Amino acid sequence: MHTRISMLWLKTLPAVITAFGLASTPMLWAAGDAERGKQLHDERCLLCHGLENYQAAASKIKSLDGLREMVRRWEDKLKDPFTDLEREDVVTYLNATFYKFPVQRKVSFKLAPHAD
Numbered sequence: 001m002h003t004r005i006s007m008l009w010l011k012t013l014p015a016v017i018t019a020f021g022l023a024s025t026p027m028l029w030a031a032g033d034a035e036r037g038k039q040l041h042d043e044r045c046l047l048c049h050g051l052e053n054y055q056a057a058a059s060k061i062k063s064l065d066g067l068r069e070m071v072r073r074w075e076d077k078l079k080d081p082f083t084d085l086e087r088e089d090v091v092t093y094l095n096a097t098f099y100k101f102p103v104q105r106k107v108s109f110k111l112a113p114h115a116d
């Protein structure tokens with residue numbers, strides 16, 4: 001029994017470490033929830049422009065970081081700015097739908113096997 005618990009921990013630990021690694025470096029990728037981002041965006045960001053802004057050939061945005069900065073900038077105009085998580089959702093939505101900057105997904109989760 002004792003051995004079994006330790007084995008489970010050994011197998012789970014890499015995933016735990018990976019999760020911490022992700023949490024501490026969220027700026028490297030757009031890891032948000034695109035569906036939620038679309039909702040947030042459509043509720044709050046369509047006051048001044050529509051989606052055509054995001055398809056401008058002359059876009060000044062050249063990277064995922066640039067996109068994130070731009071969202072942050074426009075968010076300042078809102079009464080109710082996004083939380084960091086909400087911003088990631090919106091960035092993820094805009095990137096997945098319009099900008100399509102390469103996203104570094106280093107996620108290699110190994111799910112811990114069920115203890116039986």
Ligand code: HEC
Binds near residue numbers: 041046055058074075
């Ligand atoms: C107060 C009016 C206003 C609001 C509210 C607003 N925008 Fe904008 N946005 C603009 C204008 C004007 C431009 C074009 C001028 C520019 O690019 O600097 C723009 C441009 C952008 C661009 C750049 C498009 C490109 O590729 O060049 C992005 C991205 C953007 N807005 C995202 C957002 C998001 C996300 C929100 C909600 C948080 C938002 N905007 C809310 C007025 C607004």
